[in-house]
Amino acid sequence: MINVTKTFLPPQHEYQAILKRAWDTGWVTNRGQLVLELEDKLKTFLGVNHMTLMTNGTLPIQIAIKTLELSGEIITTPFSYVATTSSIVWESCKPIFVDIHPDYLTIDERQIEAAITNQTTAILATHVFGNPCHVDAIDAIAKKHDLKVIYDAAHCFGVQYDGQSVFNYGDVSTTSFHATKIFHTGEGGAIFSNDKRLHEALYYHHNFGHDGTEAFYGIGINAKISELQAAMGLSVFPYIDEIFKQRKSIVDQYDNALQSEDIQKLRLRENTKWNYCYYPVIFENESTLKRIKQALEAESIFPRRYFYPSLDQLPYIDNQSNCSVSRRVASCILCLPLFVGLEHKDVQLITNIILSNL
Numbered sequence: 001m002i003n004v005t006k007t008f009l010p011p012q013h014e015y016q017a018i019l020k021r022a023w024d025t026g027w028v029t030n031r032g033q034l035v036l037e038l039e040d041k042l043k044t045f046l047g048v049n050h051m052t053l054m055t056n057g058t059l060p061i062q063i064a065i066k067t068l069e070l071s072g073e074i075i076t077t078p079f080s081y082v083a084t085t086s087s088i089v090w091e092s093c094k095p096i097f098v099d100i101h102p103d104y105l106t107i108d109e110r111q112i113e114a115a116i117t118n119q120t121t122a123i124l125a126t127h128v129f130g131n132p133c134h135v136d137a138i139d140a141i142a143k144k145h146d147l148k149v150i151y152d153a154a155h156c157f158g159v160q161y162d163g164q165s166v167f168n169y170g171d172v173s174t175t176s177f178h179a180t181k182i183f184h185t186g187e188g189g190a191i192f193s194n195d196k197r198l199h200e201a202l203y204y205h206h207n208f209g210h211d212g213t214e215a216f217y218g219i220g221i222n223a224k225i226s227e228l229q230a231a232m233g234l235s236v237f238p239y240i241d242e243i244f245k246q247r248k249s250i251v252d253q254y255d256n257a258l259q260s261e262d263i264q265k266l267r268l269r270e271n272t273k274w275n276y277c278y279y280p281v282i283f284e285n286e287s288t289l290k291r292i293k294q295a296l297e298a299e300s301i302f303p304r305r306y307f308y309p310s311l312d313q314l315p316y317i318d319n320q321s322n323c324s325v326s327r328r329v330a331s332c333i334l335c336l337p338l339f340v341g342l343e344h345k346d347v348q349l350i351t352n353i354i355l356s357n358l
């Protein structure tokens with residue numbers, strides 16, 4: 001069986017050797033040595049100033065909305081994982097969907113201004129499939145209209161835009177270290193901000209609002225990562241270059257094999273150093289997608305419809321938006337298997353099935 005992804009697991013004894021340090025100290029959470037060490041390593045590796053590890057990639061989005069004290073309307077993308085939209089609604093704000101760019105698949109910055117009202121407080125956009133949004137245009141719009149910018153950068157581990165980590169853009173960026181992501185801690189995530197005071201506020205919100213043991217800055221929640229999760233991250237970390245290398249090689253194989261006018265591929269934004277996180281292909285129509293998906297499944301190959309449905313069509317969204325590009329893309333896009341250990345012959349089998357069923 002070949003799934004869309006397969007979690008990268010280091011040799012078990014390497015994980016256990018790191019885990020032993022938690023046993024030795026008897027300290028399994030509340031930012032022990034393993035969490036601090038992983039945070040240090042990642043900050044250096046990524047080239048970011050302020051970063052706090054968290055227990056998943058969804059709570060950082062909610063904490064960003066809470067900490068920035070957003071209310072009213074938040075302009076967002078309809079093409080992302082559900083957590084982008086559900087976090088907005090969970091925090092009692094209203095998502096206002098702006099359609100995506102047909103090539104880059106990120107929010108179409110040219111359409112943002114028309115969606116701004118006197119209720120708008122922020123833009124929450126996703127660098128989908130690790131492809132950066134038009135961050136410069138979004139920054140200019142935000143400044144002009146006094147809006148906050150949050151980026152859901154869940155796919156962006158290792159991505160650079162214009163020579164620096166894409167996590168450095170926006171007021172706040174968030175990411176996920178879920179087991180299906182490129183770098184992972186089983187469950188996990190992180191939050192980033194370049195503003196030291198803002199980052200301190202994001203930090204205390206993730207730890208019940210604590211100011212020491214007996215005082216509180218304000219309201220908070222628990223989004224702490226544990227030592228056990230950090231141990232996983234520390235044991236995956238030494239393999240990160242190898243992970244990128246192997247994924248690049250698979251992406252190159254797909255690129256070479258899948259050259260057809262009937263298949264649209266992701267167009268990366270200029271000045272992007274990408275991380276080979278997903279291999280999405282967009283077919284002409286949904287029936288082609290279904291035919292190909294079925295043919296692959298007959299060979300026990302399970303691609304995923306990332307991301308379907310378009311988020312403006314979620315059952316808890318009132319359906320006023322007209323995100324026709326997102327709806328079309330969502331209905332025709334399929335992410336192909338891409339993970340360390342996927343063999344050349346598997347890629348050949350997958351691409352042959354696709355080409356013969358177009």
Ligand SMILES: *Cc1c(COP(=O)(O)O)cnc(C)c1O
Binds near residue numbers: 058081188189
């Ligand atoms: C994975 C993902 C999340 C959620 O991360 P979790 O760690 O699973 O909570 C949020 N947004 C996007 C775009 C994602 O792909």
